[in-house]
Amino acid sequence: MELFISGCVILVFSGAVAVFLGRSRAASPTRSGAADPTHSGAAEWTAALGVWLGCGMALIPVVETLAGRLVQPLHVAWSMPGGSLSFGLDGLSAFFCLPILLISPLAALYGCEYLAHEKKSLGSILFFYNVLVASMLLLMAARNGLLFLVVWEIMAISSFFLVVFDDEHAHVRQAGWIYLIATHIGTAALLVFFALLGRQANSLDFEAMAAAKLAPAMATILFALAVVGFGSKAGFFPLHVWLPEAHPAAPSHVSALMSGVMIKTGIYGLLRALTLLGEPPAAWGWTLVGIGLASGLLGVILALAQNDLKRLLAYCSVENIGVITLGIGTGVLGLAWNQPGLVLLGFGGGILHVLNHAIFKSLLFFGAGAVVHGAGTRDLNHLGGLFKSMRWTGAAFLVASAAIAGLPPFNGFVSEFLIYVAGFSSIRTGATETIILAILVAGGLAMIGGLAAACFAKAFGTVFLGEPRSPQTAKAHEVGAAMRWPMAVLAVLCLGIGLLAPWALKMVLPAVRVMAGTDTASLIEPSAGALRGLSGVVWASAGLLVLAGCLFVIRRSLPRGREEASTGTWDCGYARPTARMQYTATSFAQPLTDLFQVFLGTRKQGGLLQGFFPKNAAFATRTPDAARERLFAPLFLAIDRCVAPIRRMQHGRVHEYLLYIAIVLVVLLIWKAGGQS
Amino acid sequence: MTITHWALPLAAWILAPLMLGIINRVKAIFAGRRGQPLLQLYYDLFKLLRKGSVYSRSTSIVIRLAPSVTLACMAICTALLPWGSLRAPAAFAGDIILLAYLLGLARFATVLAALDTGSAFEGMGASREVQFAALAEPAFFLGMLVLVLHSGALGLSNIMAGLSAATWQTSGILLILVACSWFVLLLTENSRIPIDDPNTHLELTMIHEVMVLDYSGPDFAYILYGASLKLWIFAALIVNLIVPVQSLPVWGQVPLFLLAIGVVAMLVGVVESILARLRLHQVPKILIGSAALSLIALIVKLMD
Numbered sequence: 001m002e003l004f005i006s007g008c009v010i011l012v013f014s015g016a017v018a019v020f021l022g023r024s025r026a027a028s029p030t031r032s033g034a035a036d037p038t039h040s041g042a043a044e045w046t047a048a049l050g051v052w053l054g055c056g057m058a059l060i061p062v063v064e065t066l067a068g069r070l071v072q073p074l075h076v077a078w079s080m081p082g083g084s085l086s087f088g089l090d091g092l093s094a095f096f097c098l099p100i101l102l103i104s105p106l107a108a109l110y111g112c113e114y115l116a117h118e119k120k121s122l123g124s125i126l127f128f129y130n131v132l133v134a135s136m137l138l139l140m141a142a143r144n145g146l147l148f149l150v151v152w153e154i155m156a157i158s159s160f161f162l163v164v165f166d167d168e169h170a171h172v173r174q175a176g177w178i179y180l181i182a183t184h185i186g187t188a189a190l191l192v193f194f195a196l197l198g199r200q201a202n203s204l205d206f207e208a209m210a211a212a213k214l215a216p217a218m219a220t221i222l223f224a225l226a227v228v229g230f231g232s233k234a235g236f237f238p239l240h241v242w243l244p245e246a247h248p249a250a251p252s253h254v255s256a257l258m259s260g261v262m263i264k265t266g267i268y269g270l271l272r273a274l275t276l277l278g279e280p281p282a283a284w285g286w287t288l289v290g291i292g293l294a295s296g297l298l299g300v301i302l303a304l305a306q307n308d309l310k311r312l313l314a315y316c317s318v319e320n321i322g323v324i325t326l327g328i329g330t331g332v333l334g335l336a337w338n339q340p341g342l343v344l345l346g347f348g349g350g351i352l353h354v355l356n357h358a359i360f361k362s363l364l365f366f367g368a369g370a371v372v373h374g375a376g377t378r379d380l381n382h383l384g385g386l387f388k389s390m391r392w393t394g395a396a397f398l399v400a401s402a403a404i405a406g407l408p409p410f411n412g413f414v415s416e417f418l419i420y421v422a423g424f425s426s427i428r429t430g431a432t433e434t435i436i437l438a439i440l441v442a443g444g445l446a447m448i449g450g451l452a453a454a455c456f457a458k459a460f461g462t463v464f465l466g467e468p469r470s471p472q473t474a475k476a477h478e479v480g481a482a483m484r485w486p487m488a489v490l491a492v493l494c495l496g497i498g499l500l501a502p503w504a505l506k507m508v509l510p511a512v513r514v515m516a517g518t519d520t521a522s523l524i525e526p527s528a529g530a531l532r533g534l535s536g537v538v539w540a541s542a543g544l545l546v547l548a549g550c551l552f553v554i555r556r557s558l559p560r561g562r563e564e565a566s567t568g569t570w571d572c573g574y575a576r577p578t579a580r581m582q583y584t585a586t587s588f589a590q591p592l593t594d595l596f597q598v599f600l601g602t603r604k605q606g607g608l609l610q611g612f613f614p615k616n617a618a619f620a621t622r623t624p625d626a627a628r629e630r631l632f633a634p635l636f637l638a639i640d641r642c643v644a645p646i647r648r649m650q651h652g653r654v655h656e657y658l659l660y661i662a663i664v665l666v667v668l669l670i671w672k673a674g675g676q677s
Numbered sequence: 678m679t680i681t682h683w684a685l686p687l688a689a690w691i692l693a694p695l696m697l698g699i700i701n702r703v704k705a706i707f708a709g710r711r712g713q714p715l716l717q718l719y720y721d722l723f724k725l726l727r728k729g730s731v732y733s734r735s736t737s738i739v740i741r742l743a744p745s746v747t748l749a750c751m752a753i754c755t756a757l758l759p760w761g762s763l764r765a766p767a768a769f770a771g772d773i774i775l776l777a778y779l780l781g782l783a784r785f786a787t788v789l790a791a792l793d794t795g796s797a798f799e800g801m802g803a804s805r806e807v808q809f810a811a812l813a814e815p816a817f818f819l820g821m822l823v824l825v826l827h828s829g830a831l832g833l834s835n836i837m838a839g840l841s842a843a844t845w846q847t848s849g850i851l852l853i854l855v856a857c858s859w860f861v862l863l864l865t866e867n868s869r870i871p872i873d874d875p876n877t878h879l880e881l882t883m884i885h886e887v888m889v890l891d892y893s894g895p896d897f898a899y900i901l902y903g904a905s906l907k908l909w910i911f912a913a914l915i916v917n918l919i920v921p922v923q924s925l926p927v928w929g930q931v932p933l934f935l936l937a938i939g940v941v942a943m944l945v946g947v948v949e950s951i952l953a954r955l956r957l958h959q960v961p962k963i964l965i966g967s968a969a970l971s972l973i974a975l976i977v978k979l980m981d
Contacts, residue, residue: 406778407782408782420771424822424831428829443815447811450781453781461789466793540753549745551749555895558727560729563729564731565729565730566733566734567731568733577795582800588792
């Protein structure tokens with residue numbers, strides 16, 4: 001455990017060193033009068049080195065824990081009342097450390113090149129990046145409610161500063177505020193959660209909390225608080241409103257870390273809360289299944305309607321969080337119904353999807369960052385044809401698109417397969433509720449999968465295929481090695497986990513064991529058939545790759561197989577097609593967005609042509625976030641109206657504020673004295 | 678798994694193009710024509726394989742890889758299909774999920790290759806294809822749930838082996854509902870009338886055929902052959918479902934199975950001859966209706 005903590009210390013320390021190095025660089029242009037193009041990049045590389053070193057050290061205890069060896073927990077006294085600096089690792093936290101330890105170093109490396117042309121001081125972004133990584137790691141190890149909350153806040157604040165890095169733009173500042181408010185609504189719920197649970201257990205230590213006996217009503221209140229508190233971080237619908245604002249606003253490697261890894265801390269928190277609350281009733285499982293379906297379906301439908309690449313990816317995170325929650329809900333139902341097979345497949349699929357989503361979502365954000373870097377825009381309707389100029393990025397993005405759409409032979413299919421099988425296998429008992437679960441899981445996942453495939457056909461197709469839709473896109477260039485290699489590593493992992501699925505599942509088992517509270521054998525035995533199915537999938541996937549390769553070779557070795565003539569695209573006889581005549585992202589998604597218009601509320605402007613030879617025409621669509629427009633905007637306006645009178649007290653005159661404090665103190669003193677006499 | 682198991686997919690690979698010949702012959706008879714030879718698709722395939730190819734200047738590697746990926750997906754799918762009580766060479770729990778997702782991967786490759794050409798027509802076809810697929814997948818899985826619930830097995834081979842003539846006496850209605858639902862999917866996924874028209878290449882209302890406009894030579898042969906395998910896959914699923922071949926001895930099962938596949942092809946031909954193509958925005962309703970059929974079957978099963 002000391003190694004783990006030292007890793008975190010190195011992370012923060014190297015971040016602090018980078019602040020000084022970054023500062024000196026920011027100062028140099030003022031001395032020389034112009035930006036210094038040949039700066040050494042010492043600050044970025046120091047910070048990145050710190051991330052690699054810190055994560056490398058933390059990896060050792062994590063792997064030990066996953067391998068089944070006990071890592072000695074660490075307890076240090078803390079002067080904070082109720083708090084103690086207790087750290088420990090179990091299967092659950094160790095597994096959730098994996099995406100952090102995998103993505104953070106790669107994103108840091110990617111960031112070195114991504115930020116190289118930045119003219120601003122890099123001190124803050126490097127420092128807060130390292131602090132964010134360290135705080136996520138500490139969160140996984142925290143074993144005390146107060147410590148957990150403090151680390152949670154550090155994580156929220158440091159990621160806030162990362163989001164507002166480009167704070168010269170008004171929309172970035174607004175995104176930052178939305179994020180700050182959303183995360184603090186969650187924190188407020190968590191504060192109440194830990195306060196209530198701590199009072200029941202008479203201690204804020206997790207061990208004592210887990211041992212506390214809770215009345216069913218109290219447990220349900222606590223569960224609701226945990227869902228709101230952790231769900232706002234994870235991006236449960238309708239608490240997801242900050243994701244589509246914050247992810248596009250942040251620099252791409254930060255979006256990758258936040259979307260791929262940080263939102264999973266919400267899932268971790270929810271799972272941890274479930275272990276603290278004792279035996280779950282079936283209603284909790286149904287709640288999670290419902291949240292999962294709502295987030296999954298609405299997330300992907302909203303993603304389909306987006307034309308900003310990073311916004312699309314952000315909504316798609318909501319979808320994947322939905323898939324994860326669906327798996328977890330199935331696992332909780334398995335616990336409630338005492339079906340070990342359901343527990344393993346549900347939790348196993350959901351938790352494995354956490355790692356899978358971290359891999360392909362970070363890869364997609366890396367790809368989006370490379371597109372912004374290479375082509376200068378992330379508006380889908382201005383992009384196109386980038387595959388020819390950006391082969392590496394294109395290939396990596398293609399792999400990630402197929403993986404996130406849940407297609408074999410990639411990793412997304414493996415975790416969705418487990419959740420499907422969970423739904424199918426529960427049905428065999430024949431009880432009505434299991435059939436309802438199976439309908440929800442299979443129907444929901446099938447729909448989500450189909451829509452996700454549509455969404456990523458749109459994303460990859462309009463960005464990388466066809467002809468460039470704008471002049472600047474035509475001049476796009478490939479990114480450098482420091483941005484390419486992280487993408488290549490993650491793309492290989494997408495395929496690797498797909499082909500090594502049974503081993504990937506073994507890696508998840510320690511985490512599932514924590515959730516189930518039993519040993520592995522009793523979990524595996526009832527779902528042995530389903531696990532054999534997993535190896536069947538692997539063989540079929542390998543067969544698919546080999547067969548596709550063979551078919552391609554056969555096709556090339558046909559008598560005239562290498563003979564290629566090149567011509568213009570056949571446009572049904574039209575002689576002079578232009579790039580502007582291609583199907584755009586908006587038109588590609590239009591049949592589906594029209595179908596789901598109820599949920600989207602897309603606004604269209606223009607489009608009607610007048611006369612026989614119309615000259616100018618304009619058409620624009622905009623899809624605002626339904627939850628934000630219809631739920632939160634009216635809600636916050638109402639709150640604003642209620643509290644407006646109080647604002648008169650807050651006028652900025654400091655001496656009167658001091659008076660308030662004095663009055664409150666005197667009142668408290670009188671109250672205290674009155675109570676004693 | 679023995680070598681004899683591989684005889685089944687092998688037969689599918691050899692006979693699949695014949696299905697399209699049967700469909701076209703039925704359509705020709707309805708129209709009062711003599712029609713093309715039954716083996717026309719075989720001739721076309723051999724002709725195309727001997728040709729060179731033409732690519733659009735807009736295209737990248739995607740359109741060159743897509744035919745191989747699509748065909749590989751279909752070939753693996755045929756290896757997952759049982760014939761009555763004869764098990765598939767690759768049979769495991771959850772293989773039905775893999776089958777559905779392999780069809781999804783093939784579709785993804787075709788759609789991307791269509792977008793690769795940068796043509797407005799192909800983009801349009803791709804857009805419609807993904808829309809209908811998103812609606813067809815839930816229908817497929819709901820139908821599968823009925824069978825899982827009925828047989829208690831998770832693998833396609835076990836599910837189909839569990840059906841028999843006796844099943845028809847107890848829960849024939851379920852099988853009919855699911856078969857109807859899947860027949861609609863067969864028509865949709867294989868771009869047949871009334872959803873799509875396989876004969877038009879230059880109409881704004883087409884879906885699948887427009888996506889393959891820019892293929893030529895061996896690539897087009899792969900695409901056509903893959904399409905015929907896809908038709909075989911759906912036909913084989915339906916035959917497994919409604920023809921109780923399981924009750925026969927093994928030597929009788931294969932001929933009956935092949936006969937039944939031929940009948941499904943004829944049925945498609947009849948449907949194509951007597952129905953007009955639907956307007957595009959009616960198609961989602963048909964697909965939702967097909968999902969509803971399977972849902973009704975599930976509810977019927979629940980009532981038992």
